[in-house]
Amino acid sequence: MQRNPVSKLLLFGATGDLSQRMLLPSLYALHADKLLPDGLTITGSARSDYDDAGFRDFAKQALDKFLPDDRKDESAVGSFLERLQFQPCDLSDSNSFQPLADKIGDISGGLAIYLSTAPSLFESAVEGLEKVGLTAGTVRIALEKPLGYDLASSIEINDTVARVFPEDRIFRIDHYLGKETVQNILALRFGNSFFEPVWNSSGIDNVQITIGETVGLEDRAGYYEGAGALRDMVANHMLQLVALIAMEPPARYDGTAIRDEKAKVFRSLRKITPDKVAQDTVTGQYEEGAVGGKVVKGYDEELGKDSDTETFVAIKAHVDNWRWQGVPFYLRTGKRMAKRRSEIAIQFKPVPHSMFSGRGGILQPNxxxxxxxxxxxxxxxxxxxxxxxxxEGVKLREVPLTLNIDAAFAGSRRRIAYERLMLDLIDGDQTLFVRRDEVEAQWQWIDAIREGWTANGTKPKHYPAGSWGPSAAIALTERDGVTWQDD
Structure with a gap:
């Protein structure tokens, strides 16, 4: 990868929760490991009325709270804070941008902008930045999700940004793509010869993807009530995982080749029509139950009103191409589930003939x-x-062969997803960011499901908090002779 690092980074939403928990700790970790460019300045911006010293105090408190103890180094924290400065800016006020541009100064050495704010402010943000010259030249911009509510709103956001920034300077973030194990999907598939001959409909029976959360609404009630599980998790994280599992081998590891192959997968997703939506999807909403031994409220009670927003969704999806014809992809995600878990389970087909049959050997598919x-x-x-x-006959038993990432690479420092994504933004590598055609193809598929729910008057089925969702989700797989991987 050819590095093209910038000399300045601008963080909008710099005093928000994401900044405190992820962005500032990630940037500090990169600084402590001497991975940031020498002289890189980081300008924080928000409506908060901080000066430079106040923002540095704010950042230090965030690092004290969210950094692991083994990463805290007084000298490194001090030199990191010297990189920081702050300029208040109200994205809805066009007069706020000139003082921001004055604070940032000369951008001839390159500028990267991280826009972590409500999509409703994207247009005014882009217009304000353009007006004061902070979009010129090679300036690149990163957009934190959600990027739209449906296809129409996604197109509107993309058009707004594309009016000022070309696609090769737009970095759309899905933080799952920065996870080490997600990238290991590519290494597993394309770095080992023994998987490729069976990585298709001849060797694989089904694929299951589960993202289960034990938490409820927490502080996301306003967003989640308008989004629901389908938009919140399936429309980005889960479909990106589907693409990495299903994509054809790229010619090389770069942003164009990998994203070309992912986009082909999204275009190959079989549309779930209104007459199929009842049998291929399940929606649910959690009621009162127990999670981790504690009684928790139901969704409506947490929200404070009756709602038909789904907190759980299960989908039987198909990728209609040569490689995957006939292989179901079962997707399942929900809040207040039995366990916090994100995993992909790939069920291979059974052996065509068992020589152990009748001698006590019961074969399970790999x-x-x-x-x-x-x-x-x-x-x-x-x-x-x-x-x-x-x-009394040969007895066979299923046993696990496990590659524990932490143990196997005990000498290597583990990185959180945002460390990699922030560094890639600074360096200009788009490989792990999402391209416009991917986003819009994903929304086309998601919108068809929602249209089917509306046409059928679909309401979420209730499930007790602390379970794996409605019983209908079990039937979704079991009528195909498949059981969800819940161990």
């Missing part, structure tokens, strides 16, 4: 499990013979 969180590992379930003299 399964590959890629766990993304809370642990990170890759596990292959294989059949092995139990020790013994076999006087």
């Amino acid at each position: 399964m590959l499990i890629i766990r993304l969180q809370p642990e990170e590992y890759i596990q292959m379930l294989v059949m092995a013979k139990e020790p013994g003299l076999d006087r």
Whole structure:
């Protein structure tokens, strides 16, 4: 990858929760490991009325709170804070931008802008930046999700940004793509010869992707009530995982080749029509239940009003191309689930003939499990013979072959997703960012599902908090003879 680092970084929303938890700690970690360009300045901006010293105090408190103890280094924190400065800016006020431009100064060495704010402010932000010359030349911009509510709003946002920034200077963020284990999907598939011959409909029976959260609304009630599980998780994280599993081998590891292949997957997703939506999708909403041994409220009670917003969705999807014809992709995500878990389970087809049949050997099809969180590992379930003299027949048992990422790379520092994404933004590498045609193809598929729900008058089925969702989600797979991977 050819690096083209900038000399200045502008963070909008610099006093928000994302900045405190992820952005500032990530930038500090890169600084402490001497990965940031020498002389890079970081300008924070928000409506907050900080000066430089006040913002540095704010940033230090965030680092004290959110950095792991083993990453805290007084000298490194001090030199990192010297990079920081602050300029208040109200994105809805065009007069706010000139003082910001004056604060940033000369951008001939390159500027990257990180826009972590409500999409409703994107247009005024872009217009204000353009007016004061902060979009000229090679300036690049990163957009934090959500990028739209549906296809129409996504197109509107993309058109607004594209009016000023060409596609090669737009970095759309899906933080899942920065996760180490997600990138390991590419290494697993395209760095090992033994998977490719069976990575298709001849060798794979089904693919299951689960993203389960044990939390409820927390502080996201306003956003979540308008979004629901389908827009919040399926429209970005889950479909990106589908693309990485289903994509054809790219010619090379770069932003164009990889994103070309992902876009082909999204265009190949079979549209779920209104007459199929009832059998291929399940929606749910959590009621009162127990999570982690504690009684928790139901969604309506947390929200404070009755709602038909789904907090759970399960989908049977298909990728209609040569490689994946006939292979179902089962997607499942929800809040207040039994466990916090993000994983991909790839169920291979059974052996065509069992020589152990009738001798006590019960064969299970092989399964590959890629766990993304809370642990990170890759596990292959294989059949092995139990020790013994076999006087009553050979006994086989399923055993795991596990690659524990932490253990295997114990000498390497683990990076959170935003460290990689921030560094790639600074360097100008778009590989792990989402291209416009990907976003819009995803929304086309999502919108068709929502239209089907509306046409059918679909209402979410209730499920108790602390479970794996409505019983209909079990039926979604079991009528195909498939069981969700819940171990």
